[in-house]
Amino acid sequence: MKKLKIAVQKSGRLHDESLALLKDCGIYIDNGRDQLKASATNFPLEIYYLRNGDIPQYLKDGVVDCAIIGENILIEKGEGISIAGRLGFSKCRVSLAVPKTFKYTSIEDLNGKRIATSYPETTLNYLKEKGIEAELHIINGSVEIAPNIGLADAICDIVSSGSTLFKNNLKEVEVILKSEAVLAVSPNISEKSTEVLNKLQFRIKSVLQGRDSRYVLLNAPNDKIDDIIKILPGMKSPTLLPLAEEGWSSIHSVVNRDTFWEVIEELKEAGAEGILVCPIEKMIL
Ligand SMILES: Nc1ncnc2c1ncn2[C@@H]1O[C@H](COP(=O)(O)OP(=O)(O)OP(=O)(O)O)[C@@H](O)[C@H]1O
Ligand SMILES: O=P(O)(O)OC[C@H]1O[C@H](OP(=O)(O)OP(=O)(O)O)[C@H](O)[C@@H]1O
Ligand SMILES: [Mg+2]
Secondary structure (H helix, E strand, C coil): CCCEEEEEECCCCCHHHHHHHHHHCCCCEECCCCCCEEEECCCCEEEEEECHHHHHHHHHCCCCCEEEEEHHHHHHHCCCCEEEEECCCCCEEEEEEEECCCCCCCHHHHCCCEEEECCHHHHHHHHHHCCCCCEEEECCCCHHHHHHHCCCCEEEEEECCCHHHHHCCEEEEEEEEEECEEEEECCCCCHHHHHHHHHHHHHHHHHHHHHCEEEEEEEEEHHHHHHHHHHCCCCCCCEEEECCCCCEEEEEEEEECCCHHHHHHHHHHCCCEEEEEEECCCCCC
């Protein structure tokens, strides 16, 4: 089978979780730490370790078929590259920020100002859309320092927890876009490689659905079953099994990770006992 070429960030914020995702997909990679290229031993996949910022060009040129990349980089320079799926990690936003002392009331306040950024296209497009003209200073890192050293009046950069802005006496004033890691696909991918990509995507989806869900098992007296089942959605409907003790049953179901504490409280109130919550490795709907 033809090998699918996938780009993964060589080092940085996306690297570890990208490899963990492939591992959870059951893909084993023959790895030397400083290798630029590696092969999976049990799946037709070749991994290219590249810089996140360089990956769009490799996708456009068809050097790689697909990539795990920050969505914000695709928005900046990924024209023509499609997104096959969102991966749920490296969540952040690209925002405009100004010094805390700047009396900011609206985007109009940035007219004629100097803005430092590593994302010139994203910044310019946003300003253009709002009818604002500003002078851009393109820098590759430590953008948040620019206002403090007199290089710019404002910045446009990645914000996650906000602690870098806070440490540099800046405040976020406009969110331009939200981003997370995505699976991006080259416009030049071949039909044969698309077949492998579809298999990979199926595995990724099963892993992500599993990560988002919890398997819940509980015991309940039979006269409480109807009330409990109303609380539990399940994949199709909850599983119901009789316990050895007469008049009792075991109920199994799948609950969303983000809501399961609330669901557990409701279940207890409805008469559930001995509740177990287990992780799900893969979930295929
Ligand atoms: N603080 C953060 N919190 C969450 N996600 C982030 C954060 N900073 C960056 N990201 C996301 O992770 C991606 C990679 O960031 P990182 O700083 O590791 O590399 P980079 O500077 O974009 O790239 P390169 O690999 O080219 O050096 C970004 O494009 C963004 O999508
Ligand atoms: O809101 P926060 O949680 O503080 O995160 C935001 C910071 O994270 C990123 O930098 P990173 O740590 O990746 O350093 P880099 O500039 O070397 O890429 C980004 O460029 C911001 O500076
Ligand atoms: Mg960074």
